[in-house]
Amino acid sequence: MQEPFGGAEQRGDAAPSKARVLADVVNRLLQNLILRCAKEDGVRDYFYVGVIGYGERVQPLIRPVEEYRVAGDLVPISHLAERPLRLEERLKKVPDGQGGFIERRVKFPVWFDPHAKNGTPMCQALDLAASMVRTWIDLHPHSFPPIVINITDGEATDGDPLRYAQQLRSFATDDGETLLFNVHLSSSEEPAVELPASVEELPRDEYAVLLFQMSSVLPFTMRAAAEQEGYRVTMDTRGFVFNADPVALVRFLEIGTRPSTLR
Amino acid sequence: MDAPLVRTFWLPRAGASPDACEDAFAVRPGWPFAAAVADGATESAFAGAWARHLVQHFCRDLPATPAALQDQLVHWRAAWQPDRLGATSPWYVAAKLEEGAHAALLGLVLHSDGTWQAVAVGDAVLLHLRGKRLLQAWPLDDPAQFHHRPALISSRVEAALPEVEGWRGEWRPGDAFVLATDALGAWLLATDPALPLRLPPEGLAAHVTAARRRRTLRNDDVAAVVVHCPP
DSSP states (O other), rough: BBBBEOOOOOGGGSOHHHHHHHHHHHHHHHHHHHHEEEETTTTSOOOOEEEEEESSSSEESSSOGGGHHHHHHSEHHHHTTTTSSSSEEEEEEEOOSSEEEEEEEEEEOOOOOOOOOOOOOOOHHHHHHHHHHHHHHHHOOOOOOOEEEEEEEOSSSSOOHHHHHHHHHEEEEEEEOOOOEEOOSSSOOOOOSSSSSSSSSOOOOHHHHHHHHHHHOOHHHHHHHHTTTTTTOOOOOEEEESOTHHHHHHHHSOOSOOGGGGG | OOOOEEEEEEEOTTSSOGGGGGGGEEEEEESSSSEEEEEEOSSSSTHHHHHHHHHHHHHHHOOOHHHHHHHHHHHHHOOOOOOOOTTEEEEEHHHHHHHHHHHEEEEEEOOOOOOOOOEESSOEEEEEEETTEEEEEOOSSSSSGOOOOOOOOEEEESOOOOEEEEEEEEOOOTEEEEEOHHHHHHHHHHSOOOHHSSOOOOHHHHHHHHHHHHTSSSSSSSSEEEOOOOO
């Protein structure tokens, strides 16, 4: 996650919209991932999760307690579920059963607030992600490969991130190479693009092209899930999202039977 | 006429405790005879309880046509009372309750006049066997048709009613039916649909465990009802 996304440290309306969008995207990704693992009696640890912030510094933003230190700065997802920074009340539109919608108050967990921007050291961030991924793979060589979701406004300020992306993706478990998905939150007015298969589908934006090239091709199981949700996918479809909701990227992870009403 | 003989079978996924099993079955002995299996969705909370709610209500109310099942679902949803939320419930339990519980359901009704009816939402399968030969499988008949996003019945009162599939036919003395939830159904279709007729539950459990180890059977909860029609 690119930590510094706007230009102010205030929360609420005073914060720049991009910083708020970024924090919102990360909070919603974590919320969705947790809800996919949640049952009536707790959250199943189907995933271990870490978050790297990059801006003024490049650092893990989730501090594992001593017992998880061995997992390389990753925590079981239940640990995260129990410890949001706070719960906010938000209004959510839900179907009323008569074809319309009603607003209902729901609790929205917040783990991260918007922060100020100061540089975009994406190469360093990918490098740190690679070292965390290597530690994880050493401990879990037979697991589904790690997934890294890089959320950014596009322009690295510390070099060419493609090389670092290739290195990160080269670390593999028995089940495949590390997956790198990129989420490009651009300030341009270009229309949203989800899961493109070629450069031709992208807007004319050099950073979008670079982030597309850095992104992994969707593995078979995720491609099948995307297809069942109505996305047009090919063997070349990549885990890249431009100015669009990236929650689909965690929806495509196969855990077990998934109600279609929750798509 | 004698009533059908029944054998039931269930096994939680490897590594899970028996009370975490989210597949369910129920049987109504006598005539009309009924049996049902349901498969609670992994990604729903209260899915096992919802699956049990569905099979028990099916065997009580016997809605043997798609229209009858849709009518009954309205009442079954209204009667559904998952654990009430305590004030200290974590945020994710509240969110999961809001989403509702989800399950696939397959129900079979046998009549003493030699006819049968079945209804299904989702991917639990009904195998109709004669002399250990598979006559028909329904609603899926190919292991490749199973996937992670089947049609499911939602517990939410305001959710749209699911599309229900219906089937009917005739049974002959000595016929057998197997109702199986998805992982087991797909595996039986790929291997030997008559296997549950030959084996006692513990024998079938040993085969399922071995197939899971070989990864030819997906590690998922399984439930089955084997029905032997009277000779």
